[in-house]
Amino acid sequence: MTTAVRARPDKTSTTMQLQVKHAPRRIPLNGIKDIAQSASDMLVDVRESMLAPHPRKNPPVFTTAQVGDLCRVDRQRMHYLARTETDLPQGTLRHSRSREFTLEETRVWINRIAPFAKRPVGVKAKTIAIGNFKGGVSKTTTAMTLAQGLTLFGRRVLLVDLDPQASLSALHGILADSEVADEQTVLPLIYGETDSLEYAVQPTYWDGIDLIPASAALFGAEFFLPFKQSKEKNFQFWNVLNSGLESLLDKYDVVIIDTPPALSYLTINAFMAADGLIVPTPPSALDYASSTQFWSLFSDLSQSMQEVAPQLDKSFDFINVLLAKVDQSQAATPIVRDWINKTYESLVLPVEIPTTAVTQSAAAEFGTVYDISKYQGSLKTYQRAREAYDRLAEIVDQQIVTLWLAEAEAK
Structure with a gap:
């Protein structure tokens, strides 16, 4: 019966293979452009995936209660103002009879209702x-x-x-x-x-x-x-x-x-x-x-x-x-x-x-x-x-x- 003899790995050869595998990659100065382009392209992909389904950012929406908090009025006052001040934005009716207000609509409420001092005429930013x-x-x-x-x-x-x-x-x-x-x-x-x-x-x-x-x-x-x-x-x-x-x-x-x-x-x-x-x-x-x-x-x-x-x-x-x-x-x-x-x-x-x-x-x-x-x-x-x-x-x-x-x- 003949027994096969397995050759021992050559340590020098293995070391050489590892060295080759992790050998540094020489990059010329003009090669930086390729790295920059790759990074730029990836950032575009990341941003669009993060902001999907829209490639641009969208502002938040606010509930009636949140708008009231920002205006410093309670829910009852909010409902009263919505009924009596008909030129104020009414928001969009969602499920469960709740309403949502866009940021722009919310800021209209804040500017009209909230008790915040306005910048005096003639005074700059x-x-x-x-x-x-x-x-x-x-x-x-x-x-x-x-x-x-x-x-x-x-x-x-x-x-x-x-x-x-x-x-x-x-x-x-x-x-x-x-x-x-x-x-x-x-x-x-x-x-x-x-x-x-x-x-x-x-x-x-x-x-x-x-x-x-x-x-x-x-x-x-x-x-x-x-x-x-x-x-x-x-x-x-x-x-x-x-x-x-x-x-x-x-x-x-x-x-x-x-x-x-x-x-x-x-x-x-x-x-x-x-x-x-x-x-x-x-x-x-x-x-x-x-x-x-x-x-x-x-x-x-x-x-x-x-x-x-x-x-x-x-x-x-x-x-x-x-x-x-x-x-x-x-x-x-x-x-x-x-x-x-x-x-x-x-x-x-x-x-x-x-x-x-x-x-x-x-x-x-x-x-x-x-x-x-x-x-x-x-x-x-x-x-x-x-x-x-x-x-x-x-x-x-x-x-x-x-x-x-x-x-x-x-x-």
Whole structure:
């Protein structure tokens, strides 16, 4: 009987095969274009699948009770107003005799019925910059949700996306690389081709919000502005955005600017144009350390601006530190929260934005908690997230109204 002898694998050969299998792939510089195209195509597919059956975002709908809550009236009062104020939107009758109201219809009710102060005649919009020099601290989400929340107080809001990553534009269902031309961004203003940003304003899916989108081309501003400043002594690189927004301030109640996560020339323009500044700061050790660097660099910038332009008289109507992405399950959260409160004291807003399954799932679908008409998960979890954003909008709106009234009285 002959026994077959199985050959032992050659370790050297096996190792060589593994090395070949995991060998690095050489990519020439011009090969980056293929990777970028593949990523862009996939993003289009992901967005359209997330927003199916419509490739564009749709605003939420509201029940009669929700409209009543937003208008600060009870259900009985709502039914009475619906019967007597026949020019108010009546909504759409659904099953079980319930009615649904579109966002546009809801805002008509808010503007007519809700007890919110209106912007006084002759008083202009307030501009708010959302800033921090670290990415991932919730700047864009804060800008978007604050804008959405303020519209539910009857405000008309202009959002300005200054981040070349264009995340704020993406939250509106707009893909920067394929759907935003340079002339739709702030670049024509930056390049001196126009003196007003009116050309760049476009409506969005959300009634009450207009947008000036961004694209990767905004990186060009970081080269052009210092170059022009070096050539023209009287040029004020920090005042370009401020001047460009001037003609729009009578048309809106609030302008909110989303800034890049760096002390860039565009960020400086945003800060110089802003009446108020909101700095989202998660209560984690690394984010806290980063925030101290933000204020240090901001201080250096302030001193440099005073040296470059001693005539510059700049002040902020308010500066708010917002505790964002608060994860109560993290052991370090209460410790870092205490650091933040002791460091910034009265600047810290009396509201915290939690990290929840609601916010995470909404972000995964290019949305926010305000985009959700009916949450499929825990109602308590949804309410906790929504109430935090509502409270943020309420606090900011109160600050804005106080400033409006003070300006009106001074005139």
